[in-house]
Amino acid sequence: MRPLTKVLLAVLLLLLLSAVGGYFYARKKFEPPVNQLVVTKLPATCTFSWLADTSAGRITPHAALLVPVTLPGCPRTCYLQFDTGAPYSILYAKPMVALQRQYPAMRTAIQPATTSAQNVHFALGQGQVQAREMRVLPYGTAQLPDSATPFVIGTLGTDVLEGRALVLDYAHHRFTLSNVVPDSLARQAAFVPLSFKSRRLLVEAAIAGKDRQLLFDSGSSAFALLTSKSEWHKMAEPAAAVQTINVNSWGSTLTSYTTATAARLQLGGAALPLQTVTYIEGMSWWQQLLMQTSGMSGMLGNEPFAEQLVVFDVRGGRFGVVTK
Structure with missing residues (x-):
């Protein structure tokens, strides 16, 4: 075999191995961790809110879709951004620490450097959500706003949808999570x-x-x-x-x-x-x-x-x- 042919074959083999390695790397990055959520008492219905954004120099009225949740020991209604681009739910460390400071009776204990929280509970409408473990990221605001301003404490991902059905009524801002789609709605x-x-x-x-x-x-x-x-x-x-x-x-x-x-x-x-x-x-x-x-x-x-x-x-x- 000529030296040039050997070099070309070696380059082709290297490119092939890189492509295969890149594919499996991407697939691994794409795979979410095991679902940690247990959801009960469905159906759960709530009214969602839109969070506007002006950071880009223009008003984006629908920057984030927020669903209200309540935490044990916390009288304040908080919000999770509902993000179907996120395959698992997370909490934000800064707002959670701020809530604990204001409401010491809160069950979920999170320190500023915490990377995960165990046995997290919250109510979503009539539904109850328990997470054996939730990832915690150092995001969010550390200051509690006035009660009229939605206080975002994390992200609700698609782990809440696994094996279930969701109806989003955008026109009326209704979020309904259930086990099955009602026949009357399916027909429409x-x-x-x-x-x-x-x-x-x-x-x-x-x-x-x-x-x-x-x-x-x-x-x-x-x-x-x-x-x-x-x-x-x-x-x-x-x-x-x-x-x-x-x-x-x-x-x-x-x-x-x-x-x-x-x-x-x-x-x-x-x-x-x-x-x-x-x-x-x-x-x-x-x-x-x-x-x-x-x-x-x-x-x-x-x-x-x-x-x-x-x-x-x-x-x-x-x-x-x-x-x-």
Whole structure:
């Protein structure tokens, strides 16, 4: 074998091994830990709130979707951001320490340097949630605001949905977690397949006649559809203005590019206008690899469903929308 051929084969083998190693690295990063939540006394219904954001120099009225919770020994209503992009729920250390300081009778004891908490209890509407263990991150505010301001103490992830059904009535700000979808509601909905692999909500939909698998991420509330730069160019309205914003993603600063689109989201018999489409720059190489290996071709936010009622039937493997 010629020396040049040997070198080329060695390079190809190295690239192949790197690709295989990268794939398994990405899959490992994509896998969530074992579900720690035990949810009882369902159905649980509550009224959710929107948290606005002005940090990017403009008002984003739907920056975060907040659900109210109550903790044992704490008379104050607190809030968790409901984020379907998070495969497990977490608490924020700073607000939890502030609550303990104000309400010493609180059962959940967290120190500033705590990285996890055991046997956490909280009420979600009529439902009761117990976590054998919850991860704690050094986020949030250490000052208690006035009672009219939502006090966010953590994130409620998709671990609360496993084996259950969720109805989000965006028009009336209603959050209902149950074991099954009521038949009366199911008859009204246009359903498409829903996958819950690795506790990610992957919706099978169509855009511009092309079938896609889209991650439903309620944490990306400011955007209708996040997609690749190449798809963004295909969907963008000619000569439409582009809005550039710096986005904070778990401590990292990314840059988003949003423009108008005439594309519609097709969900069975329902067609919803997207109105805008976005792509993001600044993701790390492993985040990009994660997207590629997961099979998803974009991320859906809350905006297309602002006046709709949506159904996440995780147990039944279907996603539905009831158009108003």
